[in-house]
Amino acid sequence: MITARRKTGLIFFPAYDWEISPSHPERQERLLYTQDQVMEEGVLDIEGITEFKAGLATEKDICRPHFCVPDVESRITPSHSVSAGGCIEAARLVLDGTVDNAFALVRPPGHHAMRVVHGARGFCNINIEAVMIEWVRKHYPHIRKIAVVDTDCHHGDGTQDVYWHDPNVLYISLHQDGRTLYPGSGFPEEFGGPNALGKNLNIPLPPRTSDEGILHVMEHFVMPVLKDFEPDLIINSAGQDNHYSDPITNMSFTAGGYARLNEILAPDICVLEGGYSIEAALPYVNTGIILALAGVDYSYIREPDLDPERIREDPRVIDYIRNLTDDLLDLWSRREHFERPQEEFFRRSRNIFYDTDGISESQHEVVRVCTECPGAYRIDSSASTGYHVLAIHIPWGACSRCREQGLAWFEKPDRKNYYAVYLQDMDNDEYSVKIL
């Protein structure tokens, strides 16, 4: 009989009846071998590790972080409600003290889904971590500062986008350099919006980075930053496609490395993101993560074909990562001294591509630069689907000026040709839509 040092909750939801398409990586088979491995290892019989049933996220839960265009119902399938609902359950277990930490081993993933949702990007429709985080902020107001450490191989451009203007959610992403991989973003210059400078940190890693490189970043960058930020809740977006066997990426991380990463990070909640080496990686990585969360010895967890020498990174890669980490830490230490824009409103325009659904979107964003609160903002978004909408966000803890500004944007849209105008009023937990 093995006893865990920490009580760990597992929400396992493999969605055995859902796929994007029959041969898509996001298909029924994805977590099958993980389940086999976890079952055969008897992980769920370890005293202290308990499996719990997933839940269903409600429409309101999804409206908190997202503007779904034209509406929630048409942008998601029930699988997304369960996957986000599984994350909510994981958070509930932790925050109610039922367990010390929890792992939402659910699919489909979410970290490429942005605040405005016209369709699916990078296999994601809604951002399951963001749905969970907003649910937590609504139901557990004492949780003020949240850190998301995204260890998926792809830059979590969706999570970055949702929290771009939010100084209370620190987003840190370690990923394969965007010059070599989808979605092509995630560079250190992407440092957060004018009201949240320094609260978005990207560490693009060279292809073939292995355990030493990634763990170096964890120990010498992520952990010192978290120590400074002092989050009330740490979330790991636990994508598993940094694994050396992953078919759609080029990194060299191992199951043991992933377990060690979680041991170092000690997150409150882990959420599965990507990872498509469903036979050679996921069974071992997931087992390793669960054991690391529970504080059970994981040192014998190893892939059958592991050859550490073959996948060890070039010394030059390590040097590169050391320098990058030092530069980023320096940047972080100067975060308070960055100059904010002088004007009251800061604007940015950009184009977003939804690769999974083949949709193009054009956004024009205006944020109120504010020293009192995270700042209200509006997004004018038009997509190739034909929808042109205006979306307004009044943040948690909005000051009266930002609240007034947000409501004014909503009451008197600047043009008549929007399909609809949306409003997120976080403090009042009200999500309105006006069809024009």
Next chain:
Amino acid sequence: MIIGIDIGGTHTDAVCVDGRNITATAKTVTGDDLVHTIRDAIEALAIDFSKISRTVLSTTLSTNSIIEKKYAPAGMIVSAGPGIDPRRYFFTDDFHLVEGAIDHRGREYIPIRADEVARVAGTLKKKGVDGVGIVSKFSVRNPSHEIAIHSIINSEFEHVSLGHTLSGGLNFPRRIHTTFFNTAVMPVQKRFVHSVRKALAELGIRSPLLFLKADGGTFSDSAADRHPVETILSGPAASMMGGLALCHDPQTTTLMLDIGGTTTDIGILIGGVPILEPKGVDIGGLKTLVRGLKVMSVGAGGDSCVRVSGSEILVGPDRDGPPACMGGPSPTPMDALAVLGQFTKGDRQKAVQAVTPIAGRLGQDLSDVCRRIISILVGNIKKSACAFIDEVNRHPVYTIYEMLHPEIVEPGQLMAIGGPAAQLKPYLEESFGMRCTVPEHAMVANALGAALARTTRQITLTADTQLRRMICPELGIDEQIPASMTLSDLRRRGERELRDNADRLGISAQGEISVLEEQVFNIVRGFSTTGRNMRLKLQTKPGVIEEWSAL
């Protein structure tokens, strides 16, 4: 005519059933020699032994030998490969880890070393160990390592069990525990079966002998010889099956309460079938792969100790002895019933003496206190029953369909058996707000459950058309299949195997076969489908035999 015998800790009950009639019942004291006890119980039935078509036993033999650790030393040869350190599951010096590893799809990646296995076998032999259990990780996906180890040590040991033959379920630590217990109780069970056969023959009974299993089904004596571990925890199984046999409306979801002196066992019957533990039952503090009924045991019974704490009355969870009205040391719910005149067997005066101080301390009327004691007992049972139902309904599901269409278990009636059941019936009905049936013959429900349970067996089939391999661990099938095999092919094959191997599995070939689980996954590599991974669990359906239920 069928004889059912339930050997309990204190009493042994026997019942004789002919068609739909209970023609004889007997109650004897359980002695040290179980074979004698069985013989006494059968003789006490005073029936014509030549007409007996079968005898079914529910015994505590294997349960007790595991709990009391009264079993022969058994060795274990275990191969695992990477993963959680298997030595964490070793609990005697006779557990040995050898090389060898198989992955989740049943592919070998570290072979067995014959010299190492032979050396371990030699060590065990030298210590005088007679029984050996053999387990490898993922043996239910590829049993070849267990089989190879067996062939290396085969001739040297008298009692051998192979993990994959005991259950098709995934769970390596449970497989280790199950295989160890099976091997360890094998000599005891073999001796017992042999002696019982002899005793029956002496009485002129030559018809089949069966044993009740933890899952509420039965199997033949020869199967019990090979798989004695399946006879653990047959006591609660007997009572659930007895309740089922006596239930007038088995199609309504039923909450079964077996209320004893010390504990109440809670179970659920759905559509005439008791619900099972999904992964396997626990015994001796360890988890196994043994298929068994899902039963919750709660420390609340007729003899539960009654105490006062402040203005509260506490009932149970312990038992001090018999009720005061039966000469016991402290007040119990039975005494409360006796004071109220609802239990008439004991000495009411003694009951009054025992409960009066409680009424005094609380400054309450004696009969009010008695009613309060009983409602607390019933309340404790209800609280546990609700938690039990809640646990059943909180079972994780893995498909969107099941998430959106949950099958909520909601009992519509109560069935109570056991000593105090009849007296508690009105209190139970009031507390639960549903009808409660206390059947006739409730006193011999356990023996009746043994007599009337169907034979059961579960098999697991896994087919991987990419690897062209089909495995049925319980039957030792490991063969090549065509890439074109479909799930319905697999189902037909499984049904045929279950019938063709009925004898070997110790079951009736006529049993109704049902599908417990079936799943099929496309195996996609690159961007094309390269095969199908199919999983199927078949069983002969548990329940009460048709001769009884059809009439």
